[in-house]
Amino acid sequence: MKLFICNRSTDKVATEAVINDLLSASENSIAIQQETEHSENWKILVEKKMQESDFIVFVIGADTFESEQIKWEYAKAKFLNKQIIGYKLSTASKESILFCQGFQVFDKADQSFKFLAKTYEDDRKLKFEQYKMMVSSTEKVTESRMKVNNLFFTITSSILSVGFVLGKTFGFTIAATIGMIVLTSMSLLVSYFWEKLIDSYGKLNTGKFKVIDKIEKQLRTNMFEDEWKILTEDIKYEPNTRTETKVIKYFRTFIIIVGIIEILYLGYHLYQLLPKCYC
Numbered sequence: 001m002k003l004f005i006c007n008r009s010t011d012k013v014a015t016e017a018v019i020n021d022l023l024s025a026s027e028n029s030i031a032i033q034q035e036t037e038h039s040e041n042w043k044i045l046v047e048k049k050m051q052e053s054d055f056i057v058f059v060i061g062a063d064t065f066e067s068e069q070i071k072w073e074y075a076k077a078k079f080l081n082k083q084i085i086g087y088k089l090s091t092a093s094k095e096s097i098l099f100c101q102g103f104q105v106f107d108k109a110d111q112s113f114k115f116l117a118k119t120y121e122d123d124r125k126l127k128f129e130q131y132k133m134m135v136s137s138t139e140k141v142t143e144s145r146m147k148v149n150n151l152f153f154t155i156t157s158s159i160l161s162v163g164f165v166l167g168k169t170f171g172f173t174i175a176a177t178i179g180m181i182v183l184t185s186m187s188l189l190v191s192y193f194w195e196k197l198i199d200s201y202g203k204l205n206t207g208k209f210k211v212i213d214k215i216e217k218q219l220r221t222n223m224f225e226d227e228w229k230i231l232t233e234d235i236k237y238e239p240n241t242r243t244e245t246k247v248i249k250y251f252r253t254f255i256i257i258v259g260i261i262e263i264l265y266l267g268y269h270l271y272q273l274l275p276k277c278y279c
Contacts (some may be wrong), residue, residue: 001026001029001030001031001054001055001116001117001120002030002031002033002050002052002053002054002055002181003022003030003031003032003053003054003056003057003116004033004034004049004050004053004055004056004057004059005018005019005032005033005034006056006057006058006059006062006070006073006074006077007034007058007059007061007070007116008059008061008063008064008067008070009036009068010061010062010063011059011061011064011089011091012036014059014061014089014091015059018059018087018089018109019032021109022109022112022113023107023212025109025110025112025113026117028191030113030116033049033052033053034049034179035049035094038069043072043076046073046076047076047080049123050073050076050077050080050082051080053082054083055082055083055084055116055119055120056073056082056083056084056085057084057085057086057087058073058074058084058085058086058087058100058103059086059087059089060071060086060087060088060089060090060091060092060093060096060097060100061091061092061096061097062092063093063095063096063097064092064099065095065096065099070091072139073220075119080195083104083119083123085103085104085105085106085112085115085116086100086103086104086105086106087105087106087112088105088106088107089107093150098164099220113261124219127215127218127219127220130215131212131215131216134208134211134212134215135212137208138205138208138209138212140154141201141204141205141208141216142205144201145198145201145240145244147192148194148197148201149198152190152191152194152197153251154157155187155190156187156190156191156251156255158196159183159184159186159187159190160183160184160187160255160258162183162263163179163180163183163184163187164180166179166180166183167179167180171194172265173269174266174269175264176263177262178266179270180262181259181262181263181266182263184255184258184259185259187255188252188255188256188259191248191251191255192252194248195245195248195249195252197239198244198245198248199241199245201241202239202240202241205241209224212224213225
């Protein structure tokens with residue numbers, strides 16, 4: 001469990017005592033982070049440490065929330081959707097305590113640690129359930145992609161087959177050839193919708209894996225990230241979306257070739273109808 005401590009410099013000594021009490025109550029099972037140096041990029045450093053932390057702890061003294069830095073840290077913690085708690089010092093003013101409405105405030109280390117430990121455990125359980133749901137949803141998206149691939153391949157192949165049967169049935173006449181060209185054009189159009197849908201599925205899964213990666217970092221594990229590094233760097237794995245798109249493009253090329261042959265055949269038929277001059 002990681003805590004990021006926010007306090008005014010005027011409460012530095014009291015904050016150090018609070019940290020020691022928290023470490024003692026937790027038997028040194030928690031990690032404490034602070035940003036005590038006010039450098040030019042302190043906001044970037046604070047935000048980074050907040051993102052790494054499980055809880056943001058505000059040490060509340062006499063004029064804690066009159067500080068612009070503390071106000072910024074409080075706003076940033078809320079923006080990052082972090083769990084916030086307050087630790088009240090003996091010098092805490094009524095105004096500072098009133099500012100803390102909306103989150104838990106403690107004045108004893110053992111009470112605050114019990115709350116933190118329970119909330120941390122409950123939060124991990126919730127995140128793990130969310131993690132399982134997201135992994136399951138990516139599998140469902142993959143299954144849907146396979147069904148879509150089968151469906152569109154069947155549709156385009158059927159359209160081409162119908163065109164060939166049409167031409168063969170009517171002896172590849174001009175009318176039959178025109179019908180074949182129309183059907184081939186339809187299969188070409190369907191292939192574009194097919195590719196667009198596969199691209200949408202790919203983007204959907206990318207978004208889901210980003211959420212999974214975010215949850216994994218919160219759970220202190222990186223299984224999917226490690227797997228992806230092995231696949232891309234060691235095995236040179238090609239993503240499914242790219243492979244499927246290539247297959248669709250190859251199939252579309254075949255459709256275009258068929259269409260060109262049909263157009264040339266139609267042109268040959270029309271050429272035969274032109275009046276010939278036997279001069």
